[in-house]
Amino acid sequence: MYREHTKVIQIGDRKIGGGNPVLIQSMTNTRTEDVEATVRQILALEAAGCEIIRCTVPTQEAAEAIREIKKQIHIPLVADIHFDYKMAIAAMENGADKIRINPGNIGGAEKIKAVVDVAKARKIPIRVGVNSGSLEKELVEKYHGVTAQGLVESALDKVKIIEDLGYDNLVISIKSSDVMMCVKAHELLAEQTNYPLHVGITEAGTVYSGNIKSAVGLGIILYEGIGDTIRVSLTGDPLEEIKSAKRILKTLNLRKGGVEVVSCPTCGRTKIDLIGLANQVETMVQEFPLDIKVAVMGCVVNGPGEAKEADIGIAGGKGEGLLIKKGEIVKKVPEDQLLEVLREELSNWK
Ligand code: SF4
Helix, strand or coil: HHHHHHCCEEEEEECCCCCCEEEEEECCCCCCCHHHHEEEEEEHHHHHHHCEEEEEECCCHHCCCCCHHHHCCCCCCEECCCCHHHHHHHHHHHCCCCCECCCCHCCCCHHHHHHHHHHHCCCCCCEEEEHHHCCCCCHHHHHCCCCCHHHHHHHHHHHHHHHCCCCCCCCEEECCCCCCHHHHHHHHHHCCCCCCEEEEEECCCCCCCCCCCHHHHHHHHHHCCCEEEEEEECCHHHHHHHHHHHHHHHHHHCCCCCCEECCCCCCCCCCCCHHHHHHHHHHHHHHHHCCCEEEEEECCCCCCHHHHHCEEEEEEEECCEEEECCCCEEEEEHHHHHHHHHHHHHHCCC
16 A cells, blocks of 8 residues: 555655645635635635645745635645746745645756745745646657656656655656546556655546546556545536545545435436435435435335335435335325424434
């Protein structure tokens, strides 16, 4: 298991690597300069379960906003920098807990050294990020295109630049929107480094296709024991990223806790609005910090059996449903009261 053996890196008050739990990251899509909007979004993401947040820092004003934002949030903040090394330095001086740079695009050895010197003095970790979209020309030529090998070589070259400056407080990320290239690159990288890896499928797409690509890509990579932090990248509300990341970790048994809803696909036997009910139940259960399974089943054929497997469940009938708790049928409930009765049961769950 690679993640048991990665280097432990401290980001604000959280530790990653060395077998610590895989943490969920997201990135704000507000203007970082707009402190109020950015804080509002980060607090909502925190409440949903985000554990590390990244904000872009493209201007001096954004770097200064970091100081104010940090006062109002409770999770570590990563400053994302491209092109201008001065922004990386300003972000650190204003309290960023980690910076994410691509040493290939911040302009030469002197500038990289200036950034590393500040990181070193302040013990701030650097995430070295490479992306398939910006792979160096020489590596594209050497490997006849953008390849997993090229991505890994690019990342390790960048890491070496920083190591040669005497700094190893590092995290690596390599991203590609090609899921299987991303998987291959992580397999190769995990063999060659023990720095913690931040894993994500970049430019994965909309909520629908991004979720599927991320679930497949992150699922394989995490299952192989690789990855210390993750981000599900979606073209959508960042809150969706957190929901999906939590679901991926829970499905892989890398997270405990939270109510799991199982529901049947419905068929010709279904006599209640089960699709509507299952969706409402899935939203409703998020209020409850319970570690239980709730079954929402359409009929009495498989329903009672599945519902008995769960801690609590419903098996639909005609305009009504059976409420089943810890294997026992408790009562019949009219269809329009099923959601409320379930909510009531979870509120009083012992
Ligand atoms: S539980 Fe009943 S309604 Fe749901 S798919 Fe199975 S047979 Fe159909």
